[in-house]
Amino acid sequence: MSELSVDRRELEGVVLLYPRGFINAHTVRLFEGAIQEALDEGRYRIVVSGADLKYIASAGLGAIMGVVEEIRTNGGDIRLAELNETVRNIFDILGFNHLYRIFPSEVEAILSFREGGGAGSPPA
Amino acid sequence: MSERRPALILRVPSRTEYLATIRDVTRRMAEVAGFDGAQADQLALAVDEASTNVIEHAYRGAPDRRIELRFDACADVLRVEVVDDGEAVDPRAVPQVDLRRYASERRTGGLGMHLMGRIMDTVTFRRTARGNVCCMVKRRPGAGRGAAP
Numbered sequence: 001m002s003e004l005s006v007d008r009r010e011l012e013g014v015v016l017l018y019p020r021g022f023i024n025a026h027t028v029r030l031f032e033g034a035i036q037e038a039l040d041e042g043r044y045r046i047v048v049s050g051a052d053l054k055y056i057a058s059a060g061l062g063a064i065m066g067v068v069e070e071i072r073t074n075g076g077d078i079r080l081a082e083l084n085e086t087v088r089n090i091f092d093i094l095g096f097n098h099l100y101r102i103f104p105s106e107v108e109a110i111l112s113f114r115e116g117g118g119a120g121s122p123p124a
Numbered sequence: 125m126s127e128r129r130p131a132l133i134l135r136v137p138s139r140t141e142y143l144a145t146i147r148d149v150t151r152r153m154a155e156v157a158g159f160d161g162a163q164a165d166q167l168a169l170a171v172d173e174a175s176t177n178v179i180e181h182a183y184r185g186a187p188d189r190r191i192e193l194r195f196d197a198c199a200d201v202l203r204v205e206v207v208d209d210g211e212a213v214d215p216r217a218v219p220q221v222d223l224r225r226y227a228s229e230r231r232t233g234g235l236g237m238h239l240m241g242r243i244m245d246t247v248t249f250r251r252t253a254r255g256n257v258c259c260m261v262k263r264r265p266g267a268g269r270g271a272a273p
Contacts, residue, residue: 003144022147025176026140055147055165057172058235065235086165093166093242094235 044076182210
């Protein structure tokens with residue numbers, strides 16, 4: 001069984017990524033590739049919807065950190081939604097909740113782009 | 125005092141595909157020590173990070189080396205040693221990570237070490253004649269203060 005899959009769909013001009021499984025040093029290339037594919041298409045509004053993301057190690061966090069400046073420079077943002085307790089705790093431990101907007105639901109994350117435009121900035 | 129004997133020793137090749145095995149075993153041993161599921165997940169992450177550091181730094185990606193993990197789970201305490209015979213690493217201390225600067229500079233190194241330090245009670249490194257030993261200890265939150273492992 002594969003440790004990670006990343007499905008994708010689009011809604012209201014937002015690219016939704018659905019990592020399923022575990023993101024660590026072994027699987028991170030797949031996750032990076034999914035993000036990079038969106039950027040290569042000039043899509044800078046991205047939501048990582050983590051309902052099926054069981055676990056994320058620093059390699060995965062680094063993958064997000066490595067592209068966030070490019071995304072925000074281009075007027076977009078990468079936002080997170082539906083993180084389980086384990087993943088949410090990891091984000092909180094590292095202080096990622098101060099760098100990225102995290103929403104309880106995917107719908108709220110999508111709508112946040114409508115409210116605030118794509119202009120990405122860290123949460124206050 | 126008698127010499128400590130780990131309850132479980134796991135030896136795996138220095139390849140990232142074994143991180144899943146390391147994660148599963150760590151999680152199980154954490155549960156044996158009385159940690160709940162969320163805590164066990166965090167401990168598994170810390171050991172994943174330590175093992176990844178061995179692969180990437182001590183072994184510089186060489187896939188034909190060995191990582192040895194020594195688990196000691198007793199009441200309310202999990203102790204894990206991650207042992208390699210690779211190049212000396214000198215982490216000195218868990219680095220302070222400035223995430224905003226990291227993001228602006230596109231830096232990602234040090235995040236794993238930082239996570240290990242935040243999750244575990246203690247993270248220590250020592251160099252032996254055989255190689256590097258990273259020792260991580262976590263006491264279950266709310267557990268009574270017994271003898272340190």
